[in-house]
Amino acid sequence: MSAGHHHPIYRPADTPVHRLPPQCKLVAVVAFAVCVVATPRERFWAFAVHALLLAAVAVAARVPAGAIARRMVIEVPFVLFALAIPVIGTGERVQVLGMSLSLPGLWAAWNILAKATLGVAASILLAATTEPRMMLLGAERLRLPRLLVQIATFMLRYLDVILDQMRRMRVARESRGFVARDLRQAPVLAKSAGALFIRAYERGERVHLAMLSRGYTGEMPTIRDISASGRDWGTAAILPCLAAATALLAWSTT
């Protein structure tokens, strides 16, 4: 019936990075991103150090570079945007390979590219070493509104169920000779989407009944306690602390 859907971005392993409580990793990644953004764009060496720090984490977590590179594709739209800036930018211009490019534009593009790439790579490392479920538990520990966490938890659980339902509806359409060729078929797809929404809504009502039947009173009980020790926080702090030191050093050598 339901094919086993895995979340390929998560790479199960037993490394110190995997073992860290999710809330520590979440805070570490956010803090790292802040340090990267705070680094002056003129200090190329500082960005190299940031990249080396991430590489060290990747080695410790045994996440191969190829896996990170494949996931970096998500950044492509930003890259395209960044590449356009020097072309359409104003101000002082320089000649590069016969093209006239704006100098402030080049700086802006480099700034966006370098910082976004480091941020995305850090997020990929987080996702590769933390189960989606643990990520939500971590977010809950960090006092993210419980309602949001609950919604995300249900999404995680029912995504595959709804995708499966969508697939069955597609098979049913195609079994009766439907082919989506051009815009004229759009109304059929729109009606399918509407039907899917209603089914999902009705399932939501049934799930709610099932929850009430087992004593739900509006509050999800905390079942898995994932407390973090001082040592965990200390380990997680290594990455952002080194990144902060790098950023400070970059500023002081201006």
Next chain:
Amino acid sequence: MTSGSPSLVVSRLAYAYPDGTQALYGVDLTIRRGERVALLGPNGAGKTTLVMHLNGILTAGHGTVEVGGLPVRAGTLPEIRRRVGLVFQDPDDQLFMPTVREDVAFGPANLGLRGAELDRRVRDALERVGMLDALDRPPHHLSFGQRRRVAVATVLAMEPEILVLDEPSSNLDPASRRELAEILRSLDVTVLMVTHDLPYALELCERSLVMSEGVIAADGPTRTLLADERLLAEHRLELPYGFAVPAHPG
């Protein structure tokens, strides 16, 4: 515990939906502790409406429901919901947590259990349905039959007075169907099984109730009821092709 009183007593229960449709017209039934009873009836007979009253999801328009001597009313709902373990027809509705462990723990955790006691309940319930191996798996990675068994475990973990199953055999292949029957037979708990599956009722339940048009139309040994062709025809119940039940076995 309340060893003296029957597991379930429903008396003169009537209910009309908010749109005015009358679904129950005075239902009376008693289920003693340890009995396994089938509730048979065609679609639209009011079976699901009745089930929704047993744990107070719907509130009786008239009449009363008592579980182990405790009447269903606003003040008793938490305890009633512990005592009545409702297993829904679609296990995807019942299993809403990301892992089997968390799902089975949901009920007892709502009762306030934590730590080792919670863990013991979870393991115990999964053990009883033969699904302990699936402890840390997400429900959508399990087969349909396995998911139904985990759904049974989610309510067993609350140590209910009565287990109420809505169409337990639906969508199961013959092997899963037999496995579930073996599990249900092995449980030491009162069972009310809502079903169209007459052979399954015969296999598992000594006694059956026939529900039709919002009342209990017949109540007796399953074998006797299923041998009564006129009764079955009157209430749109049919045995599968080639299946006959002699009134007296042998």
